[in-house]
Amino acid sequence: MEKQKKPVTKDIKHEYSIKGMDFVAAGEASSNIKHTLQLIGFAPAVIRRAAIAAYEAEMNIVIHAWEGVLITSISPERIEIIAADTGPGIPDIDQAMKEGYSTAPDHIREMGFGAGMGLPNIRNVSDEFTLDSSLGRGTTLTVVIYPTA
Amino acid sequence: MKLKETVNELEAEFKCCKLLPDRDVSWCYCSDLLSDVMANAKKDSIWITLQTHPNIVAVASLIGLSAILISRGAEPDPETIAKAAQENIPILTTKLPTFEAAGRLYSLLKK
Ligand SMILES: Nc1ncnc2c1ncn2[C@@H]1O[C@H](COP(=O)(O)OP(=O)(O)OP(=O)(O)O)[C@@H](O)[C@H]1O
Ligand SMILES: [Mg+2]
Numbered sequence: 001m002e003k004q005k006k007p008v009t010k011d012i013k014h015e016y017s018i019k020g021m022d023f024v025a026a027g028e029a030s031s032n033i034k035h036t037l038q039l040i041g042f043a044p045a046v047i048r049r050a051a052i053a054a055y056e057a058e059m060n061i062v063i064h065a066w067e068g069v070l071i072t073s074i075s076p077e078r079i080e081i082i083a084a085d086t087g088p089g090i091p092d093i094d095q096a097m098k099e100g101y102s103t104a105p106d107h108i109r110e111m112g113f114g115a116g117m118g119l120p121n122i123r124n125v126s127d128e129f130t131l132d133s134s135l136g137r138g139t140t141l142t143v144v145i146y147p148t149a
Numbered sequence: 150m151k152l153k154e155t156v157n158e159l160e161a162e163f164k165c166c167k168l169l170p171d172r173d174v175s176w177c178y179c180s181d182l183l184s185d186v187m188a189n190a191k192k193d194s195i196w197i198t199l200q201t202h203p204n205i206v207a208v209a210s211l212i213g214l215s216a217i218l219i220s221r222g223a224e225p226d227p228e229t230i231a232k233a234a235q236e237n238i239p240i241l242t243t244k245l246p247t248f249e250a251a252g253r254l255y256s257l258l259k260k
Binding site: 023024026027028030031034044048051052055056059111112113115117118121124 | 181182183184185187188192198200202203204205206207208210211212213228236
């Protein structure tokens with residue numbers, strides 16, 4: 001007979017699709033994620049970190065990729081945000097991680113994007129940070145925040 | 150300090166959310182770079198900027214800013230005002246350039 005498994009609290013999972021260059025909807029996924037975290041009742045400082053990570057990841061898909069998804073998986077002990085896109089990919093990840101490095105074109109910079117701060121910001125607010133990219137295919141960013149850390 | 154107590158000194162005009170004059174204002178951040186604001190602006194700050202497109206509203210809302218002040222006579226896009234009304238983020242405009250607006254706000258908040 002199989003041993004009875006311990007009851008596990010289920011993670012709350014959500015998926016939001018993001019379209020490249022859609023500046024009208026841009027930010028909505030992040031704002032939904034923030035509301036979910038507020039409803040669950042995380043501390044404001046934790047919510048701020050997750051909101052920053054989600055927003056910068058969302059905007060990177062909008063600006064640099066073709067389309068993608070934000071997938072969140074949330075439990076009281078762990079907030080995971082995966083941003084996966086199909087897009088051009090990142091040729092040199094170390095370079096992309098440098099503060100100030102950006103390939104954003106002028107018309108995007110005029111809007112105040114392209115400071116080359118998004119990825120460094122994400123790394124600064126996350127406890128675990130993984131960036132994988134494949135040229136001509138796309139990019140996957142995984143961020144984990146431990147609310148109690 | 151309340152948002153309404155800064156309006157005269159900033160020679161500012163509400164473009165939306167006039168009904169939120171009692172929001173707390175504790176500090177200010179000046180920048181036209183969105184990721185910079187995201188990383189460095191403190192909660193309950195007035196954000197002074199020349200950006201006028203709707204994405205400024207998402208930034209302000211995500212990090213809990215008290216209002217956006219668009220300086221030097223620039224006008225927010227109509228979509229920006231619509232989005233701000235939806236997200237309850239007051240947008241104000243002033244003819245003052247950023248430096249002067251920030252200077253006046255600094256004196257008020259330091260009192
Ligand atoms: N999802 C992505 N797909 C392809 N390239 C990307 C992606 N995310 C980031 N990059 C590349 O990495 C660079 C640095 O990204 P980062 O978010 O730090 O800055 P930025 O988006 O250019 O500017 P900012 O985030 O300050 O508005 C980008 O300019 C781009 O070349
Ligand atoms: Mg970015």
